[in-house]
Structure formats: C-alpha cells, structure tokens
Amino acid sequence: MTLLRVQGLTAGYGPVRVLQGIDLEVNEGEIVVMLGANGAGKTTTIRAISGTIPRAGVVEFDGHGIVKATPDSIVRKGVAQVPQGRGTFPELTVEDNLRAGAYVRRRGSDVAADIDKWFAVFPRLAERREQKAGSLSGGEQQMVAIARALMSRPRLLLCDEPSLGLAPLITKELFEVIARLNREEGLSVLLVEQNANLAMHMASRVYLLEAGIVVATGSAEELSADDTIRKAYLGF
Ligand SMILES: Nc1ncnc2c1ncn2[C@@H]1O[C@H](COP(=O)(O)OP(=O)(O)OP(=O)(O)O)[C@@H](O)[C@H]1O
Numbered sequence: 001m002t003l004l005r006v007q008g009l010t011a012g013y014g015p016v017r018v019l020q021g022i023d024l025e026v027n028e029g030e031i032v033v034m035l036g037a038n039g040a041g042k043t044t045t046i047r048a049i050s051g052t053i054p055r056a057g058v059v060e061f062d063g064h065g066i067v068k069a070t071p072d073s074i075v076r077k078g079v080a081q082v083p084q085g086r087g088t089f090p091e092l093t094v095e096d097n098l099r100a101g102a103y104v105r106r107r108g109s110d111v112a113a114d115i116d117k118w119f120a121v122f123p124r125l126a127e128r129r130e131q132k133a134g135s136l137s138g139g140e141q142q143m144v145a146i147a148r149a150l151m152s153r154p155r156l157l158l159c160d161e162p163s164l165g166l167a168p169l170i171t172k173e174l175f176e177v178i179a180r181l182n183r184e185e186g187l188s189v190l191l192v193e194q195n196a197n198l199a200m201h202m203a204s205r206v207y208l209l210e211a212g213i214v215v216a217t218g219s220a221e222e223l224s225a226d227d228t229i230r231k232a233y234l235g236f
C-alpha cells in the first residue's frame, strides 16, 4: 500500500525554485533512501513533505492530500521529521526533549511508557536523562532527535542525514535501530543519506536527486548494477 505519494512537487525559497517536480512514493513498511549531491534538493524535499516550507503539487499521506496542511497537523497524521543537523531543544533535558515530542498526543501514562521504551532502545540516553540536550555529544543529540520524533508515534519517519558528523560505529548503531523499528514495528522511513554504501544496504528502494529532480530510481541492486549511475552518484 502506498503510504506517501508525492507527484510534481515544487518548492523553493523566495523566488528561487529548488524542486522542479519531484515524484516519489513510500509504501507501507519500506525504507526508501534519497541520495544526491550537496544542494540537490534532498532537505528541501523533506521540508516540503513535512510542510515546513511552502510547496505545490501532490503530497498524499495514507490517501489524503496534505499539501495544504500545517506542519502540526501533518505530525498528527503520523509523519514525523528528524531535521538535518541536531533537532533538539538544547536547554531542555533529554527526558523533556522526549516529552516535547509527544506534544501532538493526549497526555497520559502511555507517554511515560514510551519514554521508557526509547530509553531502552537508546541506553546511552537513559543514563543522561537529566542532562541538557545541548551538552550531549553529537551522536547522542542525534539519538535524542530521533527518539523525540518517534514520541509522536509516527507511521512515517522523515530522516535527514542522521549520520551527519557521527563516528562510523555510532552511525552503524543508529541505522541498526532504524532497521529494527522498520522490521519489528513496521515503521516506514524516508531516509536522506550521503553515505550511499551504507544506506543502500537497508533500502527497499532508492531515489537519486539532481538539481531538484529525480534522475534515477530503483532497487539498490538495480542502481548499483548501472555503471554510469554507480560512478556518478554512488562513488564506488
Ligand atoms: N533557507 C534557504 N534559503 C535559500 N536557499 C536555500 C535555503 N535552503 C537551501 N537553499 C538552496 O536550495 C538548494 C537545495 O538545498 P538542499 O538543502 O535541499 O540540498 P541538499 O540536497 O539537502 O544538500 P546537502 O546534501 O548539502 O544537505 C541549494 O542550492 C541551497 O543553496
């Protein structure tokens, strides 16, 4: 089943149009990876889907148009975003960051249960629950950003370069968590990643972006079997 359908999506900043008509889909239970050079429009695509910048075209989630919806209501519908860079409230503790992620939900004991759940997934964060997020290491902050997004209980996680600036081992851990959530809880994921090699291992399908359009799409195997694509975009 198609969970997210994007067609002819255009968006930009002021007079500058960055996305020239993006078509992409995420089916229920898929991890879809978006690759592309710096400035290709990956972050802009994520922002246009989450509603944090003006956009036009078709964006449907679970069969309903969301192109006119506010960012808040899009989160409520089940789409959570982990922004590029560290999407935490630096002055709040780790625990309060997680609690803030549940703001779209009704308060209740299940929020506390979810916090415990994410602390079990990220034991590093449990040990630092009273620490201000701004004083955590980069990798720990990235974990907070992901756990916070998951506190809204999304069906689709939009994840923009979660590995940025992280040590290989931490990146591996993070990706293992994402793959596990996908496997065990059916979480669908749209993942932006620079490290093609790493991301393609877990991808159901891949989209290659260049200058605001999709220039190639297929399974990881299909794309890496194409010499031109492999050399030009995948760097191996
Ligand atoms: N806030 C902004 N105002 C004006 N232009 C912007 C803004 N954000 C991005 N751009 C421009 O839009 C284009 C696409 O940027 P985007 O951030 O989507 O690229 P990206 O594919 O995510 O790149 P990277 O891999 O470096 O994160 C770039 O040319 C960039 O300069």
Ligand SMILES: [Mg+2]
Pocket: 042, 043, 044, 084, 160
């Ligand atoms: Mg980006």
